[in-house]
Amino acid sequence: MKTLYGVIGNPIGHSMSPLMHNDAFQEKGIDSHYQPFLVKSEDIEKAVKALKVLGVQGFNVTIPHKRAIMPLLDEVDPLAEAIGAVNTVVRKGDRFIGFNTDGMGFIRSLEESCPFPLDNKAVLIIGAGGAARAIFYSMAASGIKNIDICNRTPEKGEDIIKDCPFPCTSASLSLQQAEQSMELYDIIVQTTSVGMHPETNAMPLNVTRIKEGAFISDIIYNPLETKIMKTFCALGGKGDNGIGMFVHQGALAFELWTGIIPDSDRMRNIVQQQLGG
Incomplete structure (x- = not known):
């Protein structure tokens, strides 16, 4: 049997x-x-x-x-x-x-797809829901030290940071603050449902000020390439989806x-x- x-x-x-x-x-x-x-x-x-x-x-x-x-x-x-x-x-x-295994699965995927090592890189997580929490804590548990969060309501990001049992340096930003400081981050992690089918023309925030050579990981895989990823890559960045x-x-x-x-x-x-x- x-x-x-x-x-x-x-x-x-x-x-x-x-x-x-x-x-x-x-x-x-x-x-x-x-x-x-x-x-x-x-x-x-x-x-x-x-x-x-x-x-x-x-x-x-x-x-x-x-x-x-x-x-x-x-x-x-x-x-x-x-x-x-x-x-x-x-x-x-x-x-x-x-x-x-969601967060650690994300890290394995990121290690596989990101063109540079994750050590000492600055990370920005977009969103403050369950997926963001899993990824934030798994990154911190893995030794990634500089992880910020941006969200429509920064208080939710603050809660994730406050409750994290692993050491890291973090700040919770509004979407507007994140847009203005986008060039500080090596890795952008998009955890919201914005841009998912059928609302494929939506983006959670503007990414025109990205750092040269930065990488975006969007956990959405329907569509395989969201608008934010297309925009990010058109500006010279690289990216991967949630598969x-x-x-x-x-x-x-x-x-x-x-x-x-x-x-x-x-x-x-x-x-x-x-x-x-």
Whole structure:
């Protein structure tokens, strides 16, 4: 009988994770299956109990359950606790342990795509939501020391900075302040939904004053190239979309479950094919 893994969320039909993980199981010769489970918010507690009874060995957690699942788990990894969200659950014996691979998946992607080392670089994160928090804390935990945040409401950025348990030097800016100081940053990380399909002509802020040779990472991958990335690259910068983050957070989850490092290039190809690119 195949070992069972899965993903819970609502909606869940659009998820590319089953294709990605089931291919990885087959490619690595692992007799397992990854199943999507539609779970409504009011059923999350029942679902966690059912997954344990079914013998599920690990599962991903997506919208809207990343925060709600935390008190239902037997243990939560310190980084996930700091971020305040779990996207990967690992079974150890009869215990469910929660992790967050979103931020570290982003860093792996950034290390892969950025044309220069990340050490001693100045970073600006656009947005102050859940993705921004995961990326900020994972960067700080990885030793990146200079990370600023800009947001429509700077108070949300201030909360992220204040709650960060890892050492770094940071400031929370308004969008207008960020536009005026854009040339200070080596790396721009765009974490908002601005520019996502169907609002593809929108940008979260003006980037005309970018630093020469700067890099932008936009976690959106629909479209594959957002307006802010097109504008940034037309001004001489370089950039990448959110496919890498999605792939590497999945690869890290696979590694946590199995102890085996999957072929991330193969995972990327599957996701790109599904997106039509």
